Structures are given as structure tokens and as C-alpha cells.
Amino acid sequence: MPDPSLIGTGATQFGSVLEDESLQGKTFEEIAADAAFQAMDDANIEPEEIDAFYVGNMxxxxxxxxSHATVxxxxxxxxxxxxxxxxxxxxxxNTGLGIAHDAIKSESYENVLVVGAEITSSRPTSRFQLDREPIDPQELWYLTDIGVDNVYAYMHAYDVATAYGAIPSMAFAEKHDLSEDELDEVMFHVNRIAREHASKTPKAAVEESLEDLAAAKDFEDPQExxxxxNNPFFAWPTRQLSALQAVDGASASIISANPSDFTDKVTAKIRGYDxxxxxxxxxxxxxxxMPQDVKAFEAAYEKTGIEPADIDYLYVHDCMQIHQPILGELSGYLEDPVAAFKNEETLYTGPKPMNVSGGRHGVGHAWEASAGFETHEILQQMRGESGENQIPDEPEIAVQHNHGYGMHTAVTVLEREA
Structure with a gap:
């Protein structure tokens, strides 16, 4: 069979079920259903026409x-x-796209729904989900860690802030012969672009640009x-604003063997993954x-027959924003990541757009839901439906990269099709 197509996507607002108006008071099932029905509407498909569904939650x-699937x-x-x-x-x-791709290519199913949903801000205080209490950030990191390693239980303050942020930042600076101040300037530009993108993305948790955030604190110069x-070191040389923002949310994708049976909108062929x-x-x-990143990009390119020069839009995983320049370079998309960010080449209007909805700090990080939000944004870009953030020339080839904490790397190649 030919490669299946992404024919519809949906996503909730990303924020807090305790505070944000469009999420407040909703259960896990409700936010998952909100995203799933948006995707069905977008694809013009009915539940009875869906053959299989896969639900992600950590x-x-x-x-x-x-028992997410039965519920x-x-x-x-x-x-x-x-x-x-x-x-x-x-x-x-992202992984769900690959599972759906293979299930359809094997002719087991024709239409598959992939849903990801997560609540990171709070937990139930009783069996009734609407009775909730906030989770302290350290407790959230602990819950996340035991989901990865319940035997040796690395403390999250070390393995993410330091191992995922600080050490790669120092290595990037050494590789590109950057002083501490020069590295800090690069990360300023990465964050400024991310927050500009997020401020133009209606469902993102961050609504303020870096300039607006600075002005609110009476700074005329956002770099100052x-x-x-106001922006202390989280794990030197990584600053607080270069780290993820944990939120709640849900996303969904519909993958089909026969896109023309349902929609006349632009769809995205899933060329392959690794x-x-x-x-x-x-x-x-x-x-x-990271060797898992090197191998995943290389294998995805080999399987799909593309090269880095063919990529029109790249979305990479950035729990710590240093991974935008790191993965932009590792993927072959950016020849000079320092110049690319300082010269705003990665802005949505630039020649090398990246993470145009704002990444894990701008949109917010809702664990299982975030990669699906990025897929949603890629399809909108291919359709020319991204509003203020629209890449001027709709991407023909997009590559989506994600890290699943532990580490699971997923790279998927999507191709625009009318």
C-alpha cells in the first residue's frame, strides 16, 4: 500500500485545568475527547469510520x-x-504516527485515531476527578522520574536540568568557541524567537513576547x-526561561489510507519514521x-529518500531550549546554528523556520500531548492555516523530532499533498 496520510488534527488550549477558562474543571476524559472530536471534525470523519485508536498518557x-482505551x-x-x-x-x-503508519500499510486498518493527553498541574484528592489539588513542581518531577526509572530513581533536578540543559549547553559553547556571554546571547535569541512564535499561537500557554515580558518589569532592553x-540560572549556564513550562492539554491526529474519501483539504503523507x-x-x-538522535535522523532520511536540504520546516524537541540549535545542527538543517538564531533565520518568516508554535516553553509541555500539538501545527502550516505565524511558502517537506523522557527519540517525515 502507499504511505498513509495525516488527514485531520485537533488540540485543546494548553494551560491548567485549575485556572484556564477553556480547561477549568475538565477531566482527563474531557480534554482527550475535546482534541479527538476536533480532529474528527477536521478530517470530516465519523467515529464509526475509525477502525483503531491509540491513547497516550504517562x-x-x-x-x-x-485503562484509558476502554474508558x-x-x-x-x-x-x-x-x-x-x-x-x-x-x-x-510522534510515535503514534509511526504505529498508525504501519498498521495501515499492513492493511490491518484503514483509519486510525491517535490521542495524547496529560494533566501535569494537579492530581485528584478523591476518586472524583474534579476534586483536585496542585502538584508541587518537585513532586511532578518525582512522578515523572519514577515513570522512567523506578529502581535507581535519578533525582530529576540532576538528570534534566543538568544533563539535558547545562552539560549540552557547555558542550555547544565549546564546539562553537563561544564565551559564557556569547552563549547567553545565543540563548536570548532562541527564547525571543520562541516567545514571539508562542505569542502568535492561539492555543499556546505563553501569550507574552519577551519584549512584553521585559516591559512589564520596566526594562527597555529585553536583553538586559x-x-x-528576573531570569536566574536554572542550572548554569541554562536560565529559567530556557526551560520547559509544564502544562495540561490534549492533542489528536487522524491517519487514513484513503484521504480523498473524507476531505478535500490539504493532507500530509507520512513518508516514514525512525x-x-x-x-x-x-x-x-x-x-x-546523542547517538539515538544521530541514528534516528540518519535512518529516517534513508527510509524516506530525503536529505537535509529537502526540509522546508523542522520541529525539534526543546525541553531545554539549547536543543533547538543543537538539533538544528545535528539534523543537518542548520549549517551554522549560532548565526541562524542571531540572524533570526529560524523565525517563521526566515529561510529556516523552526518550532513555529513556540516549543515546549512557549506552547508549554504537556508530556504525552505535546508532540501531537506539533503535528497539528505542521499540518496547519502545510495548509496555510497558521494565521499570524504562517510560514510564507507552505512547507512541502516537514520533519518532526521528539524526545520521550528516558530517552526515546522519534523522527517522522511528512510531505504536503493537495
């Missing part, structure tokens, strides 16, 4: 649900359909604000080249 203690079968009108819960942590929505006590899983340590002598 923090079962906050969702209040453990959502009822909510989504998918009783008696093939369904299961799966989890590759923060790469789940960046270096002030996955790589690796535990600690994530890298060796060069922390800017």
Missing part, C-alpha cells in the same frame, strides 16, 4: 485513569474498535531583562550528539 496518578472507547463512540494505551513519554504523539535576576530508545547515559564524549 502520569496515571494525575489523570485518575489507568475513552465510550467517550469517543469507539466501542468494539481496536484500542490500546501506549506510552513513549514526551514523544508519544534576560540577564537580570525510533531509537536509550537509557542513561544519553550521550558520550560529545553531549551535543
Amino acid at each position: 502520569l496515571q496518578s494525575t489523570s485518575g485513569v489507568s 475513552l472507547a465510550d467517550w469517543l463512540g469507539l466501542q468494539q474498535k481496536a484500542g490500546f494505551h501506549f506510552d513513549t513519554a514526551c514523544s508519544t504523539g 531583562f534576560w540577564r537580570s535576576k 525510533w531509537r530508545a536509550k537509557g542513561f547515559p544519553w550521550y558520550g564524549a560529545d553531549p551535543t550528539r
Whole structure:
């Protein structure tokens, strides 16, 4: 069979079920259903036409649900359909595209729904999900860590802030012969672009540009604000604003063998993908080249027959924003990542657009839901439906990269088709 197509996507607002108007008071099932029905509407497909559905969720203690597929079968009108819960942590929505791709190419199913949903801000205080209490950030990191390694239980303050942020940042600076101040300037530009993108993305958690954030603190120069006590070091040389922002949200994608049966909108062919899983340590002598990333990009390019020069739009995983320049370079998309960010080449209007919805700091990071939001944004870009953030020339080839904490790398190649 030919490669299947992404024919519809959906996503909730990303924020907090305790505070944000469009999410407030909703259960895990409700936000998952919101995203799934948006995707169905977008694809012009009915529940009875869906053959299989895959549900991603990591923090079962906050969702209040453990048998996600059986519960959502009822909510989504998918009783008696093939369904299961799966989890590759923060790469789940991307991984789901590959699972659906193979299920359809094997002729097991024709139409597949992939859903990812997560609540990171709070947890139930009783069996009734609407009775909730906020989660302290350290507790959230602990819950995330035991989902990865319940035997040796690395403390999250080390393995993400330091191992995923600080050490790769220092290695990137050494590789490009950057002083501490020069590295800080590069990261200022990365964050400024990310927040500009997020401020133009309606469903993103961040609504303020870096300039607006600085002005609110009476700084005329946003770079001076960046270096002030308002943006302290999270794990030197990584600053607080270069780290993810944990949020709640849900996303969904519909993949089909026969896109023309349902929609006359632009769709995206799933050309192929590659996955790589690796535990600690994530890298060796060069922390800017995780071997799982190198192999996943190389294999995805080989399987799909593309080269970095063919890519019109790249979206990479950036729990810590240093990974935008690191992965932009590793993927072959950016020849000079320092110049690319300083010269705003990665802005949505630039020649090398990246992470145009704002990344894991701008949109916010909702664990299992975030990769699906990025897929949603890629399809909107290909359709010319991204509003203020629209890339002037709709991308023909987009590559989506995600890390699932632990580490699971997923790289998927999508091709625009009318």
C-alpha cells in the first residue's frame, strides 16, 4: 500500500485545568475527547469510520485513569474498535504516527485515531476527578522520574536540568568557541524567537513576547531583562526561561489510507519514521550528539529518500531550549546554528523556520500531548492555516523530532499533498 496520510488534527488550549477558562474543571476524559472530536471534525470523519485508536498518557496518578482505551472507547463512540494505551513519554504523539503508519500499510486498518493527553498541574484528592489539588513542581518531577526509572530513581533536578540543559549547553559553547556571554546571547535569541512564535499561537500557554515580558518589569532592553535576576540560572549556564513550562492539554491526529474519501483539504503523507530508545547515559564524549538522535535522523532520511536540504520546516524537541540549535545542527538543517538564531533565520518568516508554535516553553509541555500539538501545527502550516505565524511558502517537506523522557527519540517525515 502507499504511505498513509495525516488527514485531520485537533488540540485543546494548553494551560491548567485549575485556572484556564477553556480547561477549568475538565477531566482527563474531557480534554482527550475535546482534541479527538476536533480532529474528527477536521478530517470530516465519523467515529464509526475509525477502525483503531491509540491513547497516550504517562502520569496515571494525575489523570485518575489507568485503562484509558476502554474508558475513552465510550467517550469517543469507539466501542468494539481496536484500542490500546501506549506510552513513549514526551514523544508519544510522534510515535503514534509511526504505529498508525504501519498498521495501515499492513492493511490491518484503514483509519486510525491517535490521542495524547496529560494533566501535569494537579492530581485528584478523591476518586472524583474534579476534586483536585496542585502538584508541587518537585513532586511532578518525582512522578515523572519514577515513570522512567523506578529502581535507581535519578533525582530529576540532576538528570534534566543538568544533563539535558547545562552539560549540552557547555558542550555547544565549546564546539562553537563561544564565551559564557556569547552563549547567553545565543540563548536570548532562541527564547525571543520562541516567545514571539508562542505569542502568535492561539492555543499556546505563553501569550507574552519577551519584549512584553521585559516591559512589564520596566526594562527597555529585553536583553538586559534576560540577564537580570528576573531570569536566574536554572542550572548554569541554562536560565529559567530556557526551560520547559509544564502544562495540561490534549492533542489528536487522524491517519487514513484513503484521504480523498473524507476531505478535500490539504493532507500530509507520512513518508516514514525512525525510533531509537536509550537509557542513561544519553550521550558520550560529545553531549551535543546523542547517538539515538544521530541514528534516528540518519535512518529516517534513508527510509524516506530525503536529505537535509529537502526540509522546508523542522520541529525539534526543546525541553531545554539549547536543543533547538543543537538539533538544528545535528539534523543537518542548520549549517551554522549560532548565526541562524542571531540572524533570526529560524523565525517563521526566515529561510529556516523552526518550532513555529513556540516549543515546549512557549506552547508549554504537556508530556504525552505535546508532540501531537506539533503535528497539528505542521499540518496547519502545510495548509496555510497558521494565521499570524504562517510560514510564507507552505512547507512541502516537514520533519518532526521528539524526545520521550528516558530517552526515546522519534523522527517522522511528512510531505504536503493537495
